[in-house]
Amino acid sequence: MNDLSHLTDRDTTFITRRYLDHPGDSFTLERARATGAYESLKKAIATLTPDALVEMVKASGLRGRGGAGFPTGNKWSFVPRDAFPRYLVVNDDEGEPGTFKDRELTERDPHAILEGILIAALAIRAELAYIYIRGEFGLGYRRMQQAIDDARAAGLVGRNIAGTHFSCDVVIHRGAGAYICGEETSLLDSLEGYRGQPRLRPPFPAVKGLYASPTVVNNVETLANLPHIVAWGPEWFRTMGTEQSPGTKVYSVSGNVARPANYEAPLGTSLGELIEMAGGIPNGMGLKAVIPGGASAPWVTDSSLPMSFEGLQAAGTMLGSGGVVVMDETVCAVRMAMINTRFFNHESCGKCTPCREGTWWMRKVLERLEAGDGRPEDLDLLLELCEDLLPEAGAPASGRSFCPLGDSAAWSLRSVVKTFPDEFRAHVAEGRCPVGPAKASVRVGQPA
Numbered sequence: 001m002n003d004l005s006h007l008t009d010r011d012t013t014f015i016t017r018r019y020l021d022h023p024g025d026s027f028t029l030e031r032a033r034a035t036g037a038y039e040s041l042k043k044a045i046a047t048l049t050p051d052a053l054v055e056m057v058k059a060s061g062l063r064g065r066g067g068a069g070f071p072t073g074n075k076w077s078f079v080p081r082d083a084f085p086r087y088l089v090v091n092d093d094e095g096e097p098g099t100f101k102d103r104e105l106t107e108r109d110p111h112a113i114l115e116g117i118l119i120a121a122l123a124i125r126a127e128l129a130y131i132y133i134r135g136e137f138g139l140g141y142r143r144m145q146q147a148i149d150d151a152r153a154a155g156l157v158g159r160n161i162a163g164t165h166f167s168c169d170v171v172i173h174r175g176a177g178a179y180i181c182g183e184e185t186s187l188l189d190s191l192e193g194y195r196g197q198p199r200l201r202p203p204f205p206a207v208k209g210l211y212a213s214p215t216v217v218n219n220v221e222t223l224a225n226l227p228h229i230v231a232w233g234p235e236w237f238r239t240m241g242t243e244q245s246p247g248t249k250v251y252s253v254s255g256n257v258a259r260p261a262n263y264e265a266p267l268g269t270s271l272g273e274l275i276e277m278a279g280g281i282p283n284g285m286g287l288k289a290v291i292p293g294g295a296s297a298p299w300v301t302d303s304s305l306p307m308s309f310e311g312l313q314a315a316g317t318m319l320g321s322g323g324v325v326v327m328d329e330t331v332c333a334v335r336m337a338m339i340n341t342r343f344f345n346h347e348s349c350g351k352c353t354p355c356r357e358g359t360w361w362m363r364k365v366l367e368r369l370e371a372g373d374g375r376p377e378d379l380d381l382l383l384e385l386c387e388d389l390l391p392e393a394g395a396p397a398s399g400r401s402f403c404p405l406g407d408s409a410a411w412s413l414r415s416v417v418k419t420f421p422d423e424f425r426a427h428v429a430e431g432r433c434p435v436g437p438a439k440a441s442v443r444v445g446q447p448a
């Protein structure tokens with residue numbers, strides 16, 4: 001990891017700084033402009049061509065913060081140069097259990113997202129951007145809509161932005177709460193008015209996306225980085241994080257910690273450091289396991305792991321959405337696996353037989369184990385079901401489903417079975433959950 005000794009706390013919390021410093025009115029246009037909002041947009045319009053802006057973001061090494069971690073500038077460069085119209089679509093459909101950073105950014109600093117949207121639209125030469133926001137984000141929707149209205153009245157959204165040649169309008173579309181619509185092609189289908197289901201790729205959205213036109217889909221946290229990269233440059237951005245994962249990340253830390261919340265820290269910060277930021281594990285309990293990147297991620301038990309894309313990949317898991325769920329030694333691994341698998345089964349769109357049927361069977365076996373009706377062969381059965389969903393050796397990483405939902409359910413469950421096989425055997429041998437119902441689960445999510 002890069003030497004961070006020359007950086008202050010303010011330097012490494014630039015995404016969350018506005019609302020940390022001004023919690024009462026950080027979402028207003030007045031406060032946003034008083035703290036520098038839209039200056040980077042004006043700088044980009046005045047001094048950078050779209051191609052130069054794409055190269056700047058490439059040089060920064062910014063990777064998508066929605067889960068996949070794909071290099072943002074590279075994604076933009078896939079848009080055909082001669083195809084119009086093209087669209088920017090903003091993924092604000094955060095539905096990963098244990099992840100709540102996008103919701104907080106939307107509620108508390110919508111102008112940071114909006115400025116990032118306009119910079120991205122300038123880079124890909126799009127004149128219309130859609131924000132696909134989760135329907136349950138009532139406060140976030142109202143504040144984002146107010147931000148758009150206020151910015152439009154101030155000449156910062158719409159035609160001839162800030163008196164320049166650049167024009168871009170921004171429209172909000174509210175989703176209906178389907179987790180599958182966090183996958184970009186399902187999101188596009190939903191945005192077009194169809195049932196949200198993943199598309200077969202190729203063609204990829206950059207070539208044929210929304211309304212069969214070139215489309216870039218970016219996560220809101222990704223976009224919130226752009227004003228800072230334009231303001232301070234790609235070299236500054238690379239002073240934080242790691243070589244392969246530059247910058248900071250907003251981690252949603254929840255579960256068995258004293259202060260569940262969002263914490264911004266440089267990529268590569270250790271898992272143990274994040275847990276300490278959240279006040280540590282209460283009541284003197286020891287660490288049992290952590291889900292490091294939302295419910296999709298395989299579990300880990302090593303708190304020294306670096307929280308970066310490459311660091312967690314090397315450990316056999318993934319950073320994903322950055323939803324860090326901490327479990328102490330009182331948590332029942334079987335019950336947590338059951339809760340996760342129930343979620344994936346419920347949210348499977350049903351388009352793919354392996355995902356639709358596989359998640360249902362995994363759920364039924366786990367429910368049987370937790371109810372005390374497990375059988376000795378259930379461990380092997382669960383692993384077999386996981387392997388049925390995951391790709392064969394040498395096959396593409398997409399596995400046997402149209403989208404990663406089926407893979408995610410199998411990755412997560414396989415890691416639990418292999419890490420805690422004795423707990424599964426104890427459920428069978430004792431004919432019950434050894435932990436008991438009162439302490440069998442951990443609350444996942446943002447505190448009220």
